[in-house]
Amino acid sequence: MKAAVLHAPRDLRVEATREPSVRSGEVLVRVRAAGVCGTDYRIWSGERPVRYPLVMGHEFIGEAAAVGEGVTRIRPGERLAIEPNYSCGVCDLCREGQSNLCLRRTAIGIDVAGGFAELAAVPERCCWPAPDAIAEEQLLLVEPxxxxxxxxxxxxxxxxxxxxxxxxxxxxxxxxxxxxxxxxxxxxxxxxxxxxxxxxxxxxxxxxxxxxxxxxxxxxxxxxxxxxxxxxxxxxxxxxxxxxxxxxxxxxxxxxxxxxxxxxxxxxxxxxxxxxxxxxSMIYQREFGEALDLLAEGRVRTAPLITHRFPLEAIADALETHRRPEAIKVAVFP
Ligand SMILES: [Zn+2]
Ligand SMILES: [Zn+2]
The missing domain is CATH 3.40.50.720 (NAD(P)-binding Rossmann-like Domain)
Structure with missing residues (x-):
């Protein structure tokens, strides 16, 4: 599959990589679109160090291409929004319900491979089935x-x-x-x-x-x-x-x-x-569902916010464009 792999600061290459294997409890997501945000830019520029190589991209949507053993809630073919953070689930903060503050939180696209790729394997609990009422470009903004x-x-x-x-x-x-x-x-x-x-x-x-x-x-x-x-x-x-x-x-x-x-x-x-x-206020705890509701009810408009669109091959341009004053949300399409 095609993926944008960051090998070192500012060394981002779109290359053919091995398809991610779907482990038990995981869903293989065929990425439809991914948003670029300031965090991606800081990782790309090296301001925020990560473990290389890394497939970035934490604001992405897609559909379930396959599901691993033990996955019960998601079916292949389902359209999904991805919640790109998951916590350890066992520390004091997690048990108190403050999963967004978990010190062992994993961020997809930052700590592990993300959505600037054709396929991404993510835990089932990160997958939110998207109501049909939400158009693709609305869904893309569900994470922010x-x-x-x-x-x-x-x-x-x-x-x-x-x-x-x-x-x-x-x-x-x-x-x-x-x-x-x-x-x-x-x-x-x-x-x-x-x-x-x-x-x-x-x-x-x-x-x-x-x-x-x-x-x-x-x-x-x-x-x-x-x-x-x-x-x-x-x-x-x-x-x-x-x-x-x-x-x-x-x-x-x-x-x-x-x-x-x-x-x-x-x-x-x-x-x-x-x-x-x-x-x-730090990311979200249980707000993904509410965000989906606001989109489905048409109470939040997102189309005017997506100002630039690039194919995955042009991801370097997408990152540069993110910093231009006329850019609000830049989207990448694998
Ligand atoms: Zn972001
Ligand atoms: Zn925790």
């Missing part, structure tokens, strides 16, 4: 959508509340829609005018540039008080964390779901003085 469903849930939104989203990449544009589905009024803040227009198209009541006051004026005007009830940060930069804390009202909640890799200088005086709640 599950991340966002959890992030929004961590902020415990109440209907009628004011919310702001910081960052308008894939996660931000999905967060906006999940917050709307939860009944919040949503302000989107970004430095990119083009993205603000898209945010409005996707249902944001307001979309404003992050001006010299880092969005404080826009947040106050939108909320009609000293900041929004709930802030969801998806940008993952050290500056975004600082900006986020300036936008929530006293007693407000700030959910951080981007991964800032560098430290930031945060003014904690404001956190105490305003009793802000800062909540981290």
């Amino acid at each position: 959508l599950a991340v966002v469903v959890r992030a929004v849930g961590r902020g415990a939104p109440r209907s009628g509340e004011s919310a702001a989203v910081l960052g308008v990449g894939t996660l931000g544009l999905l967060a906006l829609q999940v917050l709307r589905a939860r009944g919040c009024r949503v302000l989107v803040l970004s430095r990119s005018e083009r993205r603000l227009a898209l945010a409005r198209e996707l249902g944001a009541e307001a979309a404003a540039p992050l001006g010299a006051d880092a969005g404080v004026g826009a947040a106050r005007a939108f909320a009609g008080r000293d900041g929004v009830d709930l802030l969801v940060e998806t940008a993952g930069t050290p500056e975004a964390v600082e900006v986020a804390l300036g936008l929530a009202r006293p007693g407000g909640r700030v959910v951080l779901t981007g991964l800032p890799h560098a430290p930031s200088s945060v003014n904690f005086f404001r956190v105490v003085r305003r009793e802000l709640q800062i909540l981290g």
